[in-house]
Amino acid sequence: MSRSGISIKGTREGLVIFLDAGYDFEEWKQNLKRHLESARGFFQGARFLLHPRRELPAEQEKEIVELVSQYGLVYLGRRKVVTPLSVRPQPRPSAEANTYLHRSHVRAGQILSTAENLVIMGDVHPGARVEAGGSVIVCGSLRGEVAAGKEGNPSAVIVAYRFAPVRLSIAGVSAPPPPSPLLMVKARLEGKNILLEPLFPH
Numbered sequence: 001m002s003r004s005g006i007s008i009k010g011t012r013e014g015l016v017i018f019l020d021a022g023y024d025f026e027e028w029k030q031n032l033k034r035h036l037e038s039a040r041g042f043f044q045g046a047r048f049l050l051h052p053r054r055e056l057p058a059e060q061e062k063e064i065v066e067l068v069s070q071y072g073l074v075y076l077g078r079r080k081v082v083t084p085l086s087v088r089p090q091p092r093p094s095a096e097a098n099t100y101l102h103r104s105h106v107r108a109g110q111i112l113s114t115a116e117n118l119v120i121m122g123d124v125h126p127g128a129r130v131e132a133g134g135s136v137i138v139c140g141s142l143r144g145e146v147a148a149g150k151e152g153n154p155s156a157v158i159v160a161y162r163f164a165p166v167r168l169s170i171a172g173v174s175a176p177p178p179p180s181p182l183l184m185v186k187a188r189l190e191g192k193n194i195l196l197e198p199l200f201p202h
Contacts, residue, residue: 006031008200014047014076017068021054029067035200036071038186042137042159042199044072098134106130106144115151126166135159141181149189158187159199170194 005023009016019028036043048068050061065075099117106112106120108127117134124130128144133151135158142160149156149171156170164181168174175187175194184199 006035008035008043014049015043015073016049016051019050019052019054019056019064025060029064032064033067036068038200039071041072045074047074047076049076100132105140108144124165132156148187154189156189160185163187163196168194 005020005027007018007020009018017032023031050056050064052061056064069075099119100114101119101121102112103121105122106124106128108125110128112118112120112128112130113132115133117137118130118132119137119139120130121139123140124138124142124144124146126143129146130136130138130144131147131150133156134149134153135156136146136148138146138158138160140160141162141164142158143162143164143166145167146158146165147169148158152171154171158165158168158170162181162183163178163185165177168177168187170187170189173189173192173194178185178196182196185196186199187194187196189195
């Protein structure tokens with residue numbers, strides 16, 4: 001059970017949002033909102049299912065669906081939950097977001113660069129480099145070099161499902177890589193330091 005009462009898993013059908021028993025409706029809503037806000041659009045465009053672990057009246061279900069939909073997710077309903085896979089959200093940024101979507105792996109020796117935000121639907125292999133004027137989101141393993149906010153944007157972040165870069169920087173500020181791979185991590189700039197924190201803090 002999650003300490004927030006909310007768990008999000010990836011399946012073949014889409015994301016499954018588990019609502020754990022032992023929490024009241026308002027706690028569910030508050031904690032779910034906190035999860036989605038901390039993701040900063042990471043799940044935008046993803047399809048989702050609801051899996052409450054206790055009785056959920058139709059009116060409450062409607063409120064939760066409306067809340068989640070505000071963050072750009074698409075409701076599929078309540079369905080049979082299949083075996084969870086690695087979380088692979090399907091972000092579909094709008095044109096207004098000035099985001100470049102790369103739908104494959106970035107392999108050793110390749111350099112992927114954009115002045116916009118960058119979403120990579122794949123892995124960044126060792127020996128590869130990715131850089132963006134805005135934020136970098138990797139829906140897979142990040143094991144190469146990464147630079148976000150390369151034009152001096154201090155609000156840029158780096159997000160990855162499996163976070164293990166050999167070198168990282170945000171707005172020209174560099175930081176040593178983590179000693180071991182981390183899961184679902186966000187890197188952000190605070191002053192002259194880069195902080196690594198869970199994408200979904202408890």
